[in-house]
Amino acid sequence: MDLTLTPEQQAFRDEVRTWLRKNLPQEWTSRVVAGPDVPRPEFYGFLREWQRKLHEAGLLGLTWPKEYGGRGLTFMEELILHQELALAKAPPILNILGIGMAGPTIIAYGTEEQKKRYLAKILSCEEIWCQGYSEPNAGSDLASLQTKAARDGDSFIVNGQKVWTSVAHVSDWMMLLARTDPGAERHKGITYFLLDMHSPGVTVRPLRQLTGDAEFNEVFFENVRVPAENILGGLNNGWQVGITTLMYERLALGFGLQVRMRIALDALIELAKRTKKNGESATQDPLIRQKLAQLWIDTEVFRYTGARAVTKLLKGELPGPEASTGKIWWCDTHQRLQDLAMEIQGPYQQLTKGSDWAVEHGIWQYTFLRSRANSVEGGTTEIQRNIIGERVLGLPKG
Template identity: 45%
Template sequence: MASRTADEGLEEQAPDESLKEPTDGALKEPTDDGLRAEARAWLAANLTGELRGLGGPGREHEAFELRHDWERRLGAAGWTCLGWPKKYGGRDAPLADQVAFHEEYARADAPARVGHIGEGLIGPTILEFGTDEQKERFLPPIQRGEELWCQGYSEPEAGSDLANVRTRAELSGGEWVITGQKVWTSLAHVADWCFVLCRTEPGSQRHRGLSYLLVPMRQPGVEVRPIVQLTGSSEFNEVFFDGARTAAGNILGEPGDGWRVAMATLGYERGASTLGQQIGFRRELDRVIAVARRTGAADDPILRDRLVQSWIELEIMRLNALRTMRSLGAGEPGPEVSIAKLYWSQWHQRLGELAQAVLGRAGLVYEDDEDLQRLYLFSRADTIYAGSSEIQRTIIAERTLGLPR
């Protein structure tokens, strides 16, 4: 890639060309046959125009029921959870095939997935820590696109400092009874289940005494209040638990072992699942480049250089995600996955700023290119949610580089 000029890099942004850079040999590159060809043919036959380009960050409100129906169609055809064991609805697909599907999905401009929290976060966590009964109960409905999930981590006084959670649960009559508040809970208003990190040992502090519970959302004692964002949409929520209940067996790991399970989930969130997230990133970058060409902004040498640099950095993000996915297959995710979170969040913010630079004065009016303006507004939160950049740098310094506290 280093031997290419900026002009060559930008011209290659056409979808069928931009994903063909060779790897360094550490990972077998997906080819154009096998599962890739199957996915391409299925998407061409099933993806209708009304679905193309829907959803994504700041746009999760778009045609949600239509996209949920699409999720079920994907599941029925075997296009969700490709790497999962066949007994739970997956294909046992190797990593190269999973990458191939993600790339074909992006090229087809298919809608943002509504089941990504289930497939990318809680599903792998259940596979790692769940009992056989839990796997049989929870994994197939995720694969089929029938049950949607949300993540109950952050609280008003426990965001990046996750170990400070105060939501509590106690066993009573064979059930966990949960009381407390979560905030910034993505898609809680449409979710069927929530995985909740809460304190189950009275008097415990920090990482000790936490448990990881699987809690049904549609019950008395659960209230969801949408949070209006800068974009005007409300995909984040406050969630209040006031005596909400879940069965005693709906706990991943042992009571008090919730921190270890929660960190594993964060590893999947910041590692393997970002490959699916990059579907949206690729579409957004394509959109910025298309607008730059249409308006003539691409003729400006400084803006053109920024566009090519953004393309290069997205390729780096992709290759690092592949490397991280390989490490995830070797055991529990390590602190190095914080590198991915730090990298993509800052890249996405720069893309939003670049979009506004390409739009120029037209970017001040929320009209024709409102998707790019929404990109700019939504990306301001990227370096805060799912672990702030400051916290990620601390994790990298202490746990990856071995620097003193």
């Protein structure tokens, strides 16, 4: 891929850079200097406002059609935007599942009414989305899902349970996969619904994680009525639509995680510079220097793997197994980055938020614990390896 910017792309980069310089909230930049960030519940209000401002500036939904609030640009501009967000250490996007997954799937499969109804409110963060795929007995093997939707006149009645549903506790809508034809083959009797999370019969119960936060939830459906017009992509066609969402998920992850990893690495380098070991800066320790340099190399590799996916998109092709390669690479690199943050802190690594002596208010302890989920969320490392085994190496199906 030729990463040299055209004059139009340079102008776009300058537009983003200038806007960020003028609009990046001061309270955020001073906080980020103290460590990396993830969307924590105490920042939801702030992040809603941040997303609204980005949208008003025309910096969200860059590749979406103009008539639905996007800018009709290419994935090259999307790449430029994310690089600039990383350089500026910008806050994360709160409605990332809406922008990265629900929106593109609605653009691909939605009726005109659905596009008009949902897309603009995704961009402006007026309506937050979650993803209702996983169930207690259907994670990696998603086609085993048991949540049912039975026809009743112009509606469907949904009963069942989802689990690990991120941000369901603040979501207005869910991308729901439910079984509509129990007699059909596993992959065939599934339908993709746009489910109003405020409907009677929806119960959201938070699940507390290792970090202490309750970022994801169990969601129960008891006779929840969903209008048939909320089907996306046709009755019993949910597997195909659902896979499209997953494809966009890997793409969005690729863009978003690249930004977050670069910000985390820069913060780690600053932490190493400030930390004293035996009277010297930790950056004098040859082993820590080696590990930091390797992390920088691996972060760049991740960036270029993302660029390969963009090259395919620009040629009108769909990203292939490089998305799985990128997921594994990101997970391994990010977990090593967090391990190194603990190593640099020495015995202080034991102290968490709330202790007067915790380094940088314990933010690294939080991100270290949070990084353990990386090898599970968005498809486990084993499943990504299976994809590479089958699609790249031509191994028989597992």
